[in-house]
Amino acid sequence: MHKASLEYNELVLDHYRNPRNFGTIERPTHIGSELNPLCGDEITVYFKVRGSKIENFKYEARGCALSVAAASILSERIMNYELGIREVQKITKADIEKMLGIKVGKAREGCLTLSLNTIKKTI
Amino acid sequence: MFEKDFPILKRRINGRRLVYLDNASTTQKPRAVIEAISDFYQNHNANIHRGIHTLSQEATQMYEGARDKVKKFINAKHRGEIIFTSGATEAINLVAWTWGHENIHRGDEILLTEMEHHSNLVPWQILAKKKGARLKFIPIDQTGRLDLKFFSQLLTPKTKLLSLTHVSNVLGTINPVEKMIRVAHKKGALVLIDGAQAGGHIPIDVQKLGADFYVLSGHKMYGPTGVGVLYGRKEILENMPPYQSGGHMIKSVDWQNSTWNGLPWKFEAGTAAIAEVIGLGAAVDSLNSYGIERIWNTEYRISEYALRKLCKIPGIEIYAPRIGKDRIGVISFNVKGVPPHDLASILDGQGIAIRTGHHCAMPLHQRLEVESSARVSLAIYNTKVDIDVLIKGIEHAQSIFGI
Numbered sequence: 404m405h406k407a408s409l410e411y412n413e414l415v416l417d418h419y420r421n422p423r424n425f426g427t428i429e430r431p432t433h434i435g436s437e438l439n440p441l442c443g444d445e446i447t448v449y450f451k452v453r454g455s456k457i458e459n460f461k462y463e464a465r466g467c468a469l470s471v472a473a474a475s476i477l478s479e480r481i482m483n484y485e486l487g488i489r490e491v492q493k494i495t496k497a498d499i500e501k502m503l504g505i506k507v508g509k510a511r512e513g514c515l516t517l518s519l520n521t522i523k524k525t526i
Numbered sequence: 527m528f529e530k531d532f533p534i535l536k537r538r539i540n541g542r543r544l545v546y547l548d549n550a551s552t553t554q555k556p557r558a559v560i561e562a563i564s565d566f567y568q569n570h571n572a573n574i575h576r577g578i579h580t581l582s583q584e585a586t587q588m589y590e591g592a593r594d595k596v597k598k599f600i601n602a603k604h605r606g607e608i609i610f611t612s613g614a615t616e617a618i619n620l621v622a623w624t625w626g627h628e629n630i631h632r633g634d635e636i637l638l639t640e641m642e643h644h645s646n647l648v649p650w651q652i653l654a655k656k657k658g659a660r661l662k663f664i665p666i667d668q669t670g671r672l673d674l675k676f677f678s679q680l681l682t683p684k685t686k687l688l689s690l691t692h693v694s695n696v697l698g699t700i701n702p703v704e705k706m707i708r709v710a711h712k713k714g715a716l717v718l719i720d721g722a723q724a725g726g727h728i729p730i731d732v733q734k735l736g737a738d739f740y741v742l743s744g745h746k747m748y749g750p751t752g753v754g755v756l757y758g759r760k761e762i763l764e765n766m767p768p769y770q771s772g773g774h775m776i777k778s779v780d781w782q783n784s785t786w787n788g789l790p791w792k793f794e795a796g797t798a799a800i801a802e803v804i805g806l807g808a809a810v811d812s813l814n815s816y817g818i819e820r821i822w823n824t825e826y827r828i829s830e831y832a833l834r835k836l837c838k839i840p841g842i843e844i845y846a847p848r849i850g851k852d853r854i855g856v857i858s859f860n861v862k863g864v865p866p867h868d869l870a871s872i873l874d875g876q877g878i879a880i881r882t883g884h885h886c887a888m889p890l891h892q893r894l895e896v897e898s899s900a901r902v903s904l905a906i907y908n909t910k911v912d913i914d915v916l917i918k919g920i921e922h923a924q925s926i927f928g929i
Contacts (some may be wrong), residue, residue, distance in 0.1 A: 407809070409870060411926050441883055444867070444893075465897065467867035492893035509870060 406452060409506045410469065414476075418503075419468040423480035426461045435525030439517050444470040446521050455488045457526070467514050469507065471485045474518035481522075488526050494519060528816065531556040532789075535907060539637045542836065542877030545912045550695050550723060550856050550903035551881050552745045555809075559749060560807035561782065566801045575791070587817065593790070594805030599810045601731040602757055606789030609756040610803050614722040617741035617756035618689075620769045620793065621718060622649040625739075628767060632658035635684040637715070638702075639664040639672055641694040643885045646720045650689065654808045664690070665894065667835040670847045671696040678709065685715040692724035696885050697858030699827070700728060707718055707736045716762070722746055726809075726905075727825060727854045729818045736771050744802065749809035753802035756863075757795070762787055766889075770795040783905050816906055822854075825904045829855035832902065832913045835910050839920055843929065845894055855904030858885070861920060863929045866900040872923040878916055 433450040444466030451459040460481050465476045480502060481491060496516050500506055507515050528534050532554045537544045547552060566588065572581035589840075597605045607767065611617040626649075630636065636650050640663050654661050662680050672690075681688070688710040691701050707760045718739035724730055726747030732740045737757070743752035756765075768775055768786055775795040777785040786792045813821070832855070836842055839927040841862030845911045847853045860866060866882035873880055881901045884891045889900065 406628060411868070443884060447898075467865040467871075469868065469871075496614075514867065 406444075408525055410508075410511060412504055415472040415505060418472035418475040422464065422471055424461050424475070425443075425462060425463065428459055428461050431459075433525050434523050437517055437521040437524075439466070439470070439513050440480060441513060444514060444517050446470070446474060446518050446526050448518070449523050452488065452526060454514055456498040457487060457491070458524075463517065463518050464518065466517075469511055469514040470517050472503060473499050473515050477518055481513065491526065492523055529909075531558070531812070532907050533557055533560070533622075539877040539879070543915075544545075545876075545878040545915050547902045547904065547908065547912065547916060548881045549905035549908075550746070550885070550901065552751065552845070553726065554773070555749050555750070555805075556748055556812045556905070557810045558809075558812050561806050562806045563750060566804050571801075573648045573797055587800065587808070588804045588842070594804045595810040595917055596742075596755055596805045598713045599730070599813070600742070600755075600757060601733050603733060604760050605754060607757055607760050608788075609740075609744065609758065609790045609793045610798055611756050612752055612799065613745075613754035613756045615745035615857055617739075617754050618646055618718070618720065619649050620756055621739050621758070622653045623842040624766045624769050625716075625762065626650075626653045627657075630654070630657045630659050631776060632687055634659040634683060635662055635682060635688045636660070637662050637664065637680055637685050637688045637690075637710075639690045640666045641672070641697060641887070641890050642689075642691055642700065643720065643722065644888070646689055646718075647690060647889070648926050650687075650793055659686075660684075665696075666674045666890075670699050670845060672699075672701055672851070674702070674706075674801060677706065681713050681715065683713065685710070685713060687718065688715050689718040689720070691722070692715070692730075693718040693721075693727065693856070695723045695856065696786040696845065696858050696887050696890055698858075698898070698903075700852045700854060702852070703737070704735050711736065711870065723856065725823070725881070726813055726818075728822050735890050738762055745811065746813055747806075747809055749806035750799075750802040752799050753806050755806075760789065760818070763793070766793075768795070769793055772796050774868065782826045815861075820828070821906050824906060825855040825908070826851070828910060828913065828926050829857065831910050832904070833859060835913055835917045836902075836920075839917070843896075843922075845896075846900060855908070856901065857903070858899040858901040860894070860896060860899050861924065861929075864920075864927045866898050869900050870922050873916070874921045876915070876919045878919050880916075 428449040431449040436447040446464040448462045570584045572585045574586040716738040719737045722743040725742040740756040740757040745751040772795045844859045870882040
């Protein structure tokens with residue numbers, strides 16, 4: 404039971420149920436999609452970028468609670484802190500764990516980092 | 527009462543007793559199998575069919591002894607009809623690359639079903655693309671069974687091969703293959719049966735079924751990984767070209783030409799997985815000592831109990847036939863509000879191993895209109911207590927997700 408409580412908390416479940424910045428952008432400058440064939444997690448990210456500035460970021464995600472929650476909290480971080488491309492490229496798996504207040508095992512790393520990796524590859 | 531035979535079941539996972547319900551992926555190994563492999567390496571290790579020395583002769587006898595055990599286990603007519611491969615996947619690929627390449631031509635049709643594992647789909651896709659042949663699929667109905675009214679429609683004079691699974695690895699359905707083989711033969715098609723999920727769970731009699739090819743996976747029937755079986759009817763195998771070539775599969779070789787060894791060795795190029803084959807022989811011995819009918823009944827009883835309990839969970843959707851004896855202990859499902867991947871993760875925290883994802887059957891999941899599912903699959907050592915632990919685990923996952 405202690406293992407589950409390390410991976411799931413109220414914040415994760417809240418972001419899973421009510422993902423922030425969910426949706427698409429009209430005429431995005433960058434689009435990227437990724438699939439995690441292991442569990443069927445899927446994400447598409449949409450960016451409006453000017454120079455090194457991210458003007459808008461949205462995503463559509465489908466899959467497990469961890470992958471959706473990670474995408475949601477990343478979007479909140481990017482938009483609320485007005486992060487630029489360089490800062491986004493520096494975000495790590497450990498940062499997402501810190502943002503969500505969880506610690507995930509090896510088996511779930513792919514779920515947690517699917518959105519981050521897709522974002523980094525796209526911009 | 528079978529738990530004692532399986533040393534791994536003593537393991538504790540995350541502080542809990544291991545409840546292993548992922549047997550359709552691979553079964554655990556009885557002590558007899560583990561000891562047979564270790565005994566081979568400690569006392570008999572040598573290459574087979576080559577040496578005059580004692581060890582080589584012992585190894586050859588043990589290896590060929592395993593072939594006899596498998597022959598008897600599936601009631602093949604000749605020992606030469608049993609070919610050892612690296613697994614069920616290689617067995618199907620062998621047929622596709624040899625028989626398929628010789629016999630499938632432009633415009634021909636290969637008939638499959640909507641419930642095939644990728645291993646009985648992708649090799650035929652590659653072959654069909656190469657040859658300009660067409661794949662057709664027998665659909666499934668609402669109960670998770672093949673919709674046989676479409677079968678005779680889909681079977682045409684162009685159908686050269688019907689290739690289908692004996693038991694679905696997602697739905698657990700046992701297909702009426704004996705009847706289907708008879709119908710296919712009348713139309714002149716050959717039939718390959720994928721027995722990866724049937725082996726070790728239900729009785730198999732290739733002569734009674736009338737199968738032209740039948741494939742088995744060693745590690746899904748209590749044997750080691752890295753070994754599988756291709757059964758083929760002698761007349762067909764004799765006319766097939768070799769698959770891989772090299773040592774052991776030849777009779778004579780000169781600089782320009784070679785002649786092939788007889789069956790089954792023509793299809794066993796290179797040094798075989800000797801220890802694994804011997805391990806598979808030990809697994810067959812174990813299966814015989816448990817009794818395949820007894821295994822079938824025991825697993826069926828537990829699966830009925832599991833279905834009854836699972837059905838009571840609010841928000842559960844089960845993708846399996848619920849009544850009838852034409853299913854084994856494989857149950858795929860989704861619990862509303864708990865994504866399957868998260869469910870598996872939470873269950874793992876309680877020592878329970880299940881599988882989630884698409885179980886190597888992506889088209890079937892599209893057909894079921896779900897992204898993925900959770901799957902519970904039984905073996906001889908599972909008990910009602912395991913199911914009770916599973917149900918409690920699912921309820922715990924629901925409580926974490928606030929359901």
